[in-house]
Amino acid sequence: MAALDYLTRTDSGALYGKPGLDLLVVETGLCRAVIALQGAQVLEFTARGRAPLLWLSPSASFTPEAAVRGGVPLCLPWFGENRSDPSKPKHGLVRARLWTLEGSEEQADGEVRLTFSFEHGGDALFADSFACSLTIGLGKSLTFALELTNTAERAVEYSWALHSYFAVADVKDVQVEGLSGVEYLDKTRDFARDQLEGNQAFTGEVDRVFEQAPAEQTIITPNPIKARSENCHTVITWNPGAELAATTGDIGADYTGFVCVEHGNAFADSWRLDAGESARARLELSR
Numbered sequence: 001m002a003a004l005d006y007l008t009r010t011d012s013g014a015l016y017g018k019p020g021l022d023l024l025v026v027e028t029g030l031c032r033a034v035i036a037l038q039g040a041q042v043l044e045f046t047a048r049g050r051a052p053l054l055w056l057s058p059s060a061s062f063t064p065e066a067a068v069r070g071g072v073p074l075c076l077p078w079f080g081e082n083r084s085d086p087s088k089p090k091h092g093l094v095r096a097r098l099w100t101l102e103g104s105e106e107q108a109d110g111e112v113r114l115t116f117s118f119e120h121g122g123d124a125l126f127a128d129s130f131a132c133s134l135t136i137g138l139g140k141s142l143t144f145a146l147e148l149t150n151t152a153e154r155a156v157e158y159s160w161a162l163h164s165y166f167a168v169a170d171v172k173d174v175q176v177e178g179l180s181g182v183e184y185l186d187k188t189r190d191f192a193r194d195q196l197e198g199n200q201a202f203t204g205e206v207d208r209v210f211e212q213a214p215a216e217q218t219i220i221t222p223n224p225i226k227a228r229s230e231n232c233h234t235v236i237t238w239n240p241g242a243e244l245a246a247t248t249g250d251i252g253a254d255y256t257g258f259v260c261v262e263h264g265n266a267f268a269d270s271w272r273l274d275a276g277e278s279a280r281a282r283l284e285l286s287r
């Protein structure tokens with residue numbers, strides 16, 4: 001690809017003092033973003049004149065084939081624990097694998113779109129082959145357009161989520177609007193089914209899976225965050241709270257600085273694709 005004035009190739013040593021991962025920095029009149037080629041994971045996004053959208057853990061490690069704590073990892077082809085084999089890594093495999101930057105284009109309004117691809121040939125973690133394309137739009141907002149194709153010769157089930165870590169001043173003061181009246185599975189109570197009334201608050205550990213969730217949520221903070229999705233029917237709200245965070249090396253006392261509101265299709269909303277079939281979804285995040 002020819003040199004582009006808005007895109008710089010660097011690495012986590014140069015940017016965060018911790019070598020290990022190749023990174024892309026995009027700087028335009030509309031925003032600044034940092035993306036890791038591993039996982040096609042957006043690590044930072046700030047629209048000009050706005051507060052940073054995403055939280056990246058101050059103690060994140062940038063180790064090849066390990067998940068980076070923060071930004072927007074894509075969890076796929078399974079979300080959470082692997083239900084047929086809990087010894088497999090949580091949240092699938094694509095967040096810990098290298099993706100390919102296929103192309104980049106600048107729109108008339110100044111938005112830059114980067115398209116990444118990942119092809120899975122089938123392995124011990126996930127036997128069936130699949131292909132993913134993720135187009136990341138970097139403008140006044142941050143957008144994701146995901147296409148997943150089943151390249152295997154049989155029907156396969158996939159669950160997935162764009163696992164956004166949003167930057168907040170203090171999680172205890174944050175509420176999520178847009179999930180009232182929706183049923184959820186409470187992972188902190190052995191997946192007990194319940195229904196949220198009002199806004200979602202974060203006064204301790206929260207780990208909830210909302211199936212058939214509405215397409216829009218607002219994260220209420222002094223600089224509110226909006227999430228709008230298309231064909232993402234599951235929303236997951238997560239913050240580990242003080243106790244669990246203390247046992248998680250790359251979070252610790254910094255758990256107060258983020259809230260996760262994740263969008264995808266998991267549990268009852270999982271995608272079942274026939275051989276050769278594709279499915280698409282979009283997510284737009286802004287602050």
Ligand SMILES: O=P(O)(O)OC[C@H]1O[C@@H](O)[C@H](O)[C@@H](O)[C@@H]1O
Pocket residue numbers: 067080090091163187207208236238262
């Ligand atoms: O530590 P990981 O694998 O990135 O997962 C973080 C969290 O991700 C959330 O999506 C899950 O609902 C939580 O149960 C999980 O703890």
